[in-house]
Amino acid sequence: MRLLLVTQYFPPDTGGTQTYAIELAHRFALACEAFAVVAPAINGDAVFDATLPFEVVRVAATYDTLSVKAAAPIVQLSKAHGYDATLHVQWSTAIAGLWARRRSPIERVFVAAHGRELLLSPLPTPPLRWGYSALRQRVLHAADGLFPVSHYTAGLLHNLSAAPARVRVAANGVDSERFAPADASALRDRLGLEERRVLLSMCRLVGRKGVDTVLAALPEIVKRHPDVMYLIGGTGPMEAALRQQVLEAGLDAHVRFLGRVPDAELVSYYNLCDVFVMVPRSAPPDVEGFGLVYLEAGACGKPVVGSTAGGIPDAIDDGETGHLIPPDTPDALAASLIALLSAPERAQAMGTAARRQI
Numbered sequence: 001m002r003l004l005l006v007t008q009y010f011p012p013d014t015g016g017t018q019t020y021a022i023e024l025a026h027r028f029a030l031a032c033e034a035f036a037v038v039a040p041a042i043n044g045d046a047v048f049d050a051t052l053p054f055e056v057v058r059v060a061a062t063y064d065t066l067s068v069k070a071a072a073p074i075v076q077l078s079k080a081h082g083y084d085a086t087l088h089v090q091w092s093t094a095i096a097g098l099w100a101r102r103r104s105p106i107e108r109v110f111v112a113a114h115g116r117e118l119l120l121s122p123l124p125t126p127p128l129r130w131g132y133s134a135l136r137q138r139v140l141h142a143a144d145g146l147f148p149v150s151h152y153t154a155g156l157l158h159n160l161s162a163a164p165a166r167v168r169v170a171a172n173g174v175d176s177e178r179f180a181p182a183d184a185s186a187l188r189d190r191l192g193l194e195e196r197r198v199l200l201s202m203c204r205l206v207g208r209k210g211v212d213t214v215l216a217a218l219p220e221i222v223k224r225h226p227d228v229m230y231l232i233g234g235t236g237p238m239e240a241a242l243r244q245q246v247l248e249a250g251l252d253a254h255v256r257f258l259g260r261v262p263d264a265e266l267v268s269y270y271n272l273c274d275v276f277v278m279v280p281r282s283a284p285p286d287v288e289g290f291g292l293v294y295l296e297a298g299a300c301g302k303p304v305v306g307s308t309a310g311g312i313p314d315a316i317d318d319g320e321t322g323h324l325i326p327p328d329t330p331d332a333l334a335a336s337l338i339a340l341l342s343a344p345e346r347a348q349a350m351g352t353a354a355r356r357q358i
Contacts, residue, residue, distance in 0.1 A: 115289025150311025205236030298354025
């Protein structure tokens with residue numbers, strides 16, 4: 001296969017979709033006869049792209065306008081280099097791929113699916129929203145193959161009347177060489193944690209991520225494990241409210257906000273913690289299509305606790321690699337975390353199982 005990967009989000013920009021896209025790109029570059037990425041031009045892209053073992057074609061477009069502006073480059077690249085297929089990280093850029101299929105050597109158009117983009121209706125009035133939904137459904141029906149990241153996301157595609165024969169779940173993966181067990185004592189010393197038990201969340205600080213649920217569970221955990229420290233990595237609009245929740249609960253000695261964690265330190269933070277926890281709630285169109293952070297923590301040999309929302313059950317083998325609890329249940333969460341902190345051998349066995357399944 002001679003493949004073009006088309007994505008609205010790509011490094012050096014950061015985020016879950018960016019990670020998904022770059023990891024796909026590295027693997028397709030090894031597996032395909034010819035491979036390149038088409039992505040928007042952003043600050044710092046030339047320096048980043050120079051480090052890659054494949055070509056990245058940058059288009060002067062915003063995230064939203066790439067759906068239109070990628071069409072001509074796809075045609076030009078396919079004619080010049082014989083690319084015969086496109087894979088679109090978001091359905092919207094498949095508009096360009098389908099247009100190019102009629103005007104170039106492109107024969108097949110594939111689309112990945114994550115969750116939120118299948119529920120989102122961003123336009124302001126009912127007629128416009130209807131038109132947007134109709135366009136999305138038409139694009140998904142015209143694609144040659146659809147690759148949802150979880151069974152939950154596959155269900156969303158089925159709700160949009162996608163033919164089951166064209167839908168194949170392709171679960172997220174993680175770089176097990178980068179995300180691996182490692183000594184985090186230097187980071188522990190730098191943070192002054194000594195021998196304290198550590199819970200960790202890494203996420204954007206928005207309501208649906210459920211950090212408030214962890215904070216609500218923490219007083220009960222502190223009763224059983226007075227040395228516990230909860231580290232919260234990330235920034236976002238809920239940070240002020242979460243800080244206020246910590247103060248009102250008298251938890252300031254047990255919670256530390258890390259801010260944005262540098263990518264180079266992410267593995268060290270995973271290795272520092274005893275348990276990784278993130279318990280999102282569903283707030284359509286904002287849903288957790290899979291939850292890559294659970295795999296990253298698990299690859300570092302850590303047990304994980306997540307909620308049953310969205311596609312998270314595809315990322316956690318309940319009772320084997322961690323625990324799944326219903327969203328918005330602080331009591332159940334406290335019981336789960338207390339059980340893991342109270343039985344370190346069992347927690348370690350879960351982390352070993354999580355690492356083994358990567």
